Amino acid sequence: MKVLWNNKGRTTLSLLLFAFCFLLLALCYLMYPKGAISGPYTDSAHGNTTYGVNRSSISSFNYSKGNCAHCHEQHASIGGSEPTPTGGPDKYALFYKNHSSQTDNFCFKCHTDLNSLQGTGALYNYSYSYRAGACPSSSCTENDILELFSYTTSPNSSHNLNDILNFINGKWGYTSSDSNPCVACHNPHRVQGDPANSTLPKSSSTRGWPVSRPSQHSKDNSSWGLWGDDSTEKMSYYTSSYQAPYRYGGVAYGYEPDGSTTTDGSNLTDFVTFCTDCHNSTNTIYSTTLGRNLKTIDWETGDKHGKNTADGYICTKPPYPYAATCTNSGLGKVLSCLDCHEPHGAPNAFLIRKEVNGGLLSGTVSTGTSDYGYLCGQCHLDDSNFGGTANRWEGVHHCKGDYPYAQSSCSNCHSSGGGGVVCKGGPGTTPPIPCSNCHYHGSSVTNATVLPSTRRTF
Amino acid sequence: MVRNLKKIFIFYFVIFIFALLFFTLQAKAKVTGECYNCHTMHNSQGGQPMTFNNASNPVSLLLRGTCLGCHGQNPSGGQYIIGNIPQVLHASSTTDLPAGNFAYITGNKPLQNADFNTAGHNVIDLGVHQETTLTSPPGDINNTGITNTNFTCAGTYGCHGDRTIQDPYTAMRGAHHTDDSPLKFGSINLSGQGDTVGTSYRFLKGVKGGEVSWSNYPTPPYDHNEYYGDTTPGTSSATAPANNTISGLCAECHGAFYGSTNVGSSSPWLRHPTDTVLPNAYEYANYTTYSVVAPVARTSSWSGWSASSPSTTVTPGSDVIMCLSCHYAHASPYFKSMRWDYKGWPGSGGTNGCNVCHTKKN
Numbered sequence: 001m002k003v004l005w006n007n008k009g010r011t012t013l014s015l016l017l018f019a020f021c022f023l024l025l026a027l028c029y030l031m032y033p034k035g036a037i038s039g040p041y042t043d044s045a046h047g048n049t050t051y052g053v054n055r056s057s058i059s060s061f062n063y064s065k066g067n068c069a070h071c072h073e074q075h076a077s078i079g080g081s082e083p084t085p086t087g088g089p090d091k092y093a094l095f096y097k098n099h100s101s102q103t104d105n106f107c108f109k110c111h112t113d114l115n116s117l118q119g120t121g122a123l124y125n126y127s128y129s130y131r132a133g134a135c136p137s138s139s140c141t142e143n144d145i146l147e148l149f150s151y152t153t154s155p156n157s158s159h160n161l162n163d164i165l166n167f168i169n170g171k172w173g174y175t176s177s178d179s180n181p182c183v184a185c186h187n188p189h190r191v192q193g194d195p196a197n198s199t200l201p202k203s204s205s206t207r208g209w210p211v212s213r214p215s216q217h218s219k220d221n222s223s224w225g226l227w228g229d230d231s232t233e234k235m236s237y238y239t240s241s242y243q244a245p246y247r248y249g250g251v252a253y254g255y256e257p258d259g260s261t262t263t264d265g266s267n268l269t270d271f272v273t274f275c276t277d278c279h280n281s282t283n284t285i286y287s288t289t290l291g292r293n294l295k296t297i298d299w300e301t302g303d304k305h306g307k308n309t310a311d312g313y314i315c316t317k318p319p320y321p322y323a324a325t326c327t328n329s330g331l332g333k334v335l336s337c338l339d340c341h342e343p344h345g346a347p348n349a350f351l352i353r354k355e356v357n358g359g360l361l362s363g364t365v366s367t368g369t370s371d372y373g374y375l376c377g378q379c380h381l382d383d384s385n386f387g388g389t390a391n392r393w394e395g396v397h398h399c400k401g402d403y404p405y406a407q408s409s410c411s412n413c414h415s416s417g418g419g420g421v422v423c424k425g426g427p428g429t430t431p432p433i434p435c436s437n438c439h440y441h442g443s444s445v446t447n448a449t450v451l452p453s454t455r456r457t458f
Numbered sequence: 459m460v461r462n463l464k465k466i467f468i469f470y471f472v473i474f475i476f477a478l479l480f481f482t483l484q485a486k487a488k489v490t491g492e493c494y495n496c497h498t499m500h501n502s503q504g505g506q507p508m509t510f511n512n513a514s515n516p517v518s519l520l521l522r523g524t525c526l527g528c529h530g531q532n533p534s535g536g537q538y539i540i541g542n543i544p545q546v547l548h549a550s551s552t553t554d555l556p557a558g559n560f561a562y563i564t565g566n567k568p569l570q571n572a573d574f575n576t577a578g579h580n581v582i583d584l585g586v587h588q589e590t591t592l593t594s595p596p597g598d599i600n601n602t603g604i605t606n607t608n609f610t611c612a613g614t615y616g617c618h619g620d621r622t623i624q625d626p627y628t629a630m631r632g633a634h635h636t637d638d639s640p641l642k643f644g645s646i647n648l649s650g651q652g653d654t655v656g657t658s659y660r661f662l663k664g665v666k667g668g669e670v671s672w673s674n675y676p677t678p679p680y681d682h683n684e685y686y687g688d689t690t691p692g693t694s695s696a697t698a699p700a701n702n703t704i705s706g707l708c709a710e711c712h713g714a715f716y717g718s719t720n721v722g723s724s725s726p727w728l729r730h731p732t733d734t735v736l737p738n739a740y741e742y743a744n745y746t747t748y749s750v751v752a753p754v755a756r757t758s759s760w761s762g763w764s765a766s767s768p769s770t771t772v773t774p775g776s777d778v779i780m781c782l783s784c785h786y787a788h789a790s791p792y793f794k795s796m797r798w799d800y801k802g803w804p805g806s807g808g809t810n811g812c813n814v815c816h817t818k819k820n
Contacts, residue, residue, distance in 0.1 A: 039820030049805040064805030074730040091726035219740040221818035
């Protein structure tokens with residue numbers, strides 16, 4: 001006898017099949033979500049699908065933003081001819097030569113605010129004073145990388161790209177004939193904006209990590225990772241004694257680098273470890289700009305601004321240890337390199353920032369006798385804090401804290417003059433000694449007349 | 459007398475056996491079957507033409523069709539193999555042959571981000587969508603003489619056959635009847651390849667390689683051919699491929715994109731290298747499973763030539779990059795006949811074939 005399906009059976013089976021298909025589809029969706037791509041390159045600024053690389057000269061071909069073709073021309077030919085800029089092929093199949101001079105570099109074909117090949121013709125990047133310090137744009141006016149590297153005439157200064165190339169040649173897989181000096185500090189396939197795709201200063205919710213250590217340079221994009229993106233690469237890991245400087249305007253505006261209340265460096269890339277890949281106590285780095293080798297830097301056991309703890313008094317301003325007449329409490333703060341220096345270029349000598357610890361420098365640091373004081377005065381108490389004149393340093397040298405020199409026979413050291421203002425209430429005619437005579441990375445004196453006679457002076 | 463008859467019978471029986479063995483053991487031709495399957499003496503049978511498309515004009519070499527007459531029998535149909543004949547023009551929604559599908563140019567299959575000019579090689583044999591942007595092959599430093607109005611399947615102005623012969627049919631003459639066993643897995647003999655059209659990979663005279671059997675295609679490992687490459691590029695002429703490689707064939711027309719002068723001999727490369735070893739270092743060392751998205755070529759020292767099937771493994775440090783690592787030879791739905799949606803990545807969210815080799819640049 002035939003047994004036929006009844007309506008109830010058919011319905012039940014249909015429902016079961018429907019449920020099964022739904023579950024299967026759901027599983028497929030969960031396992032293969034469309035558009036969910038993430039990786040070291042697509043997480044980078046260049047690889048971002050919204051604001052990533054987008055060369056205007058190939059816009060007619062409609063390559064996706066972030067596509068390799070915006071930087072690399074596999075054949076130096078698309079549609080039968082080489083896209084602008086012509087003159088290729090170039091090494092690494094780039095659309096332009098890697099590096100020619102301080103202002104002629106592959107990266108600058110996009111990283112400029114004038115005739116940029118990126119998108120609409122301008123790509124804005126800003127100084128560290130602006131991004132981290134929130135320096136007002138009316139004061140920190142630089143708005144592109146080429147501009148910063150164009151600071152080549154005194155008092156302006158910038159990282160000399162040819163010197164970088166010469167230094168890294170033969171190290172860590174770099175060569176002077178093929179490498180791009182920008183790549184000494186940045187991995188182009190991983191670099192992130194901080195903040196990304198923004199004209200604003202950094203904020204705690206928009207952090208990215210722009211640098212990669214030169215010593216980790218590798219063709220393996222995973223090995224040559226971002227520096228600063230995990231906890232062991234922060235200033236707080238380098239030292240427990242980091243104190244973040246103020247943002248422009250002071251305490252009410254938060255602390256560098258992101259305007260938050262975090263001050264221990266747990267939100268700041270360990271720039272000391274980064275910079276000392278090159279600028280350390282042993283490397284010899286020749287500076288074409290200065291016509292000499294750079295001072296070596298020992299941030300571990302040498303400089304007092306590093307881990308070599310102050311051992312007497314310190315005369316500093318908030319947020320650093322402060323007392324009206326200097327203090328011997330809370331010593332040992334350690335700075336990050338970028339607390340004082342710009343990484344790319346600055347309108348001051350030695351890449352000194354225009355804005356430091358909550359305020360603009362009151363003058364340009366150039367070759368003037370007391371120019372360094374414009375920087376030092378952002379953190380250190382000068383005579384104006386002791387009833388005297390700004391950017392004069394009688395107090396800290398002669399009568400405040402653990403001063404090194406007794407105040408007598410001025411002309412023994414100074415060219416002339418006498419009568420200290422802050423210390424003795426005199427007329428204050430003593431001309432200053434150039435700060436640079438005694439204060440620079442690695443400096444010390446051995447002629448202090450107040451013991452100890454030998455002192456580190458930086 | 460009976461004994462004599464017996465001897466005669468045995469003698470002729472032995473002769474018969476030998477004759478039988480001779481004909482059955484004789485080398486098999488590429489094509490089999492009755493002659494009239496492909497040829498017609500008069501292009502007329504019962505007053506009707508015998509060409510596949512019923513055209514009254516006869517075809518060279520007494521053929522019943524042009525190249526597409528056999529290899530593009532049903533452009534709108536879903537069969538990619540018809541009677542063991544590979545179809546280079548069809549509308550299967552699931553499978554294309556390893557060289558791609560001209561259907562993306564004719565419109566029989568949908569494009570992704572290419573247009574009819576950029577989907578592949580616009581041979582005039584397609585009869586539609588002649589190339590309107592390029593008038594010669596990009597990078598044609600060998601001055602092949604190919605233009606958008608004469609570019610065809612075979613011969614001097616094509617790719618298949620003997621490129622020293624202009625007429626495409628004459629350029630292919632005899633190839634289909636040649637013993638192709640040196641090209642087939644299980645009997646591959648590299649030294650027996652390349653001298654004639656029939657003994658060349660896919661009738662590309664001078665090119666070596668291993669041809670996948672269509673009977674198992676596209677089930678892995680039978681989802682790809684094995685292409686022949688070299689560790690360093692040679693020099694191609696307009697009619698002969700450098701070092702018998704598939705990339706050397708491409709370089710006959712696209713010579714500016716090939717060779718140490720135009721590409722460089724080591725990193726940093728001026729252009730993307732081909733006929734260059736995939737390094738066994740850095741991110742490249744991770745490419746160890748064969749990918750039809752970005753396939754590799756094998757060199758003469760590859761042990762897999764003696765295998766019975768294509769291989770599923772890649773050996774960085776030995777296998778080489780080729781033009782077909784990134785491009786389809788015939789056509790694809792993607793811009794510039796790419797093997798994946800290169801132009802749309804990463805915005806499309808799809809596969810980036812670059813990452814098959816550049817494993818850490820995703």
